[in-house]
Amino acid sequence: MKNMLVTGGCGFIGANFIRYLLEKSDFDGSVVNVDCLTYAGNPENLSDIEERFPDRYIFVKGDICYKEGMARLFNDYEIDTVCHFAAESHVDRSIVGPAAFIQTNIVGTFNLLELARKNQGRLELFHHISTDEVFGSLGKEGYFTEETAYKPNSPYSASKAASDHLVRAYYKTYDLPVTISNCSNNYGPYQFPEKLLPLMILNAFEGKPLPVYGDGLNVRDWLYVRDHCTAIWTIMKNGKRGETYNIGGDTEMENIRIVEMVCDILDELPVPKRDYPRRELVEFVKDRPGHDRRYAIDFTKLTEELGWMPEESLESGIRKTIKWYLDNQEWVDRVRSGEYQSWIKEQYGQADC
Numbered sequence: 001m002k003n004m005l006v007t008g009g010c011g012f013i014g015a016n017f018i019r020y021l022l023e024k025s026d027f028d029g030s031v032v033n034v035d036c037l038t039y040a041g042n043p044e045n046l047s048d049i050e051e052r053f054p055d056r057y058i059f060v061k062g063d064i065c066y067k068e069g070m071a072r073l074f075n076d077y078e079i080d081t082v083c084h085f086a087a088e089s090h091v092d093r094s095i096v097g098p099a100a101f102i103q104t105n106i107v108g109t110f111n112l113l114e115l116a117r118k119n120q121g122r123l124e125l126f127h128h129i130s131t132d133e134v135f136g137s138l139g140k141e142g143y144f145t146e147e148t149a150y151k152p153n154s155p156y157s158a159s160k161a162a163s164d165h166l167v168r169a170y171y172k173t174y175d176l177p178v179t180i181s182n183c184s185n186n187y188g189p190y191q192f193p194e195k196l197l198p199l200m201i202l203n204a205f206e207g208k209p210l211p212v213y214g215d216g217l218n219v220r221d222w223l224y225v226r227d228h229c230t231a232i233w234t235i236m237k238n239g240k241r242g243e244t245y246n247i248g249g250d251t252e253m254e255n256i257r258i259v260e261m262v263c264d265i266l267d268e269l270p271v272p273k274r275d276y277p278r279r280e281l282v283e284f285v286k287d288r289p290g291h292d293r294r295y296a297i298d299f300t301k302l303t304e305e306l307g308w309m310p311e312e313s314l315e316s317g318i319r320k321t322i323k324w325y326l327d328n329q330e331w332v333d334r335v336r337s338g339e340y341q342s343w344i345k346e347q348y349g350q351a352d353c
């Protein structure tokens with residue numbers, strides 16, 4: 001693995017992964033990050049990396065659905081490894097506007113697979129990043145394993161399920177060297193503040209309402225993003241080609257409890273104090289349509305076969321995440337105001353895909 005194409009590397013997990021790969025891992029090759037910079041992609045997330053690794057990191061603004069451009073890129077950079085993050089990732093947005101999810105998550109993945117197939121002689125690995133949401137919803141008991149049948153419930157999860165099936169089919173049909181990982185809810189630095197944790201941290205800090213969907217008793221498993229990155233790299237290096245690996249944090253939690261944890265930690269910190277407990281900011285709002293009740297993930301296979309375990313506890317991970325958002329107010333302001341999009345327009349001529 002010398003010339004790695006990372007797709008969607010300006011988004012939350014992709015940016016953390018590139019940072020991990022270049023700063024901390026034993027990868028010694030180069031990274032080509034292709035990202036078309038949707039509202040969720042921000043090259044500022046990696047501006048220091050661009051400066052510190054000028055020979056090993058290159059950013060290309062490009063859409064994975066654009067066949068000719070992506071073909072040139074495979075050729076010019078002699079890509080031998082793909083780590084595919086690029087996606088529309090937010091469930092609420094997929095409910096309001098599913099078309100972009102079909103285009104990027106399904107057609108975009110298909111396009112990359114075709115290019116990987118055309119470059120198969122050189123290709124060492126196509127790693128596909130997916131989600132536990134493809135398995136649908138659990139009752140009170142049980143866990144998703146790699147054998148659980150797919151039963152996606154949102155346009156987002158259905159589009160990710162379709163892409164997983166395509167990746168698997170390219171292994172079976174064309175012997176393309178692939179691995180797939182299905183991961184639970186990530187949190188940590190650089191997450192766009194539309195997702196539960198950054199939204200609640202910022203609203204609670206600012207004394208704004210905390211909108212909790214339905215009764216707040218939906219359960220998610222939370223994984224600190226750095227742990228996700230180490231898991232991906234472990235799978236890429238040592239995972240068996242053609243296999244799927246579940247990744248989780250072993251931290252099942254009801255949404256309302258997560259929100260209360262955030263409130264309590266902020267109440268303790270020497271940030272401007274409020275004269276009421278932040279829990280009082282919680283507002284139960286209309287539920288998300290098709291809202292999956294519970295996700296819980298069994299990642300025994302990854303532990304037993306490849307020796308990976310998450311390192312961060314939920315409490316320490318949330319504390320670190322809160323600190324990151326409070327220390328990076330400028331980033332938050334630019335992302336929330338959309339100011340970074342004007343900067344992208346100046347730099348790259350167009351603000352969106």
Ligand code: NAD
Binds near residue numbers: 010012085132
């Ligand atoms: P994100 O929305 O923060 O980032 C997605 C990135 O993809 C953005 O930089 C965006 O500009 C880019 N992108 C979108 N469409 C593109 C296109 N057509 N061409 C090129 N780039 C494009 O998402 P994330 O949370 O970092 O998720 C990354 C991947 O991990 C996704 O595949 C997602 O399904 C998966 N995943 C996410 C989580 C989570 O909790 N966030 C959990 C499991 C799996």
Ligand code: DAU
Binds near residue numbers: 194199
């Ligand atoms: O499980 C992995 C998935 O986790 C990833 O595949 C997705 O890309 C990622 O967005 C995430 O999906 P969720 O829908 O679980 O994440 P979200 O942060 O949107 O919501 C987490 C839970 O919190 C969910 O039960 C809905 C609830 N929620 C969310 C928001 C934004 C609220 O109660 N209020 C909110 O304002």
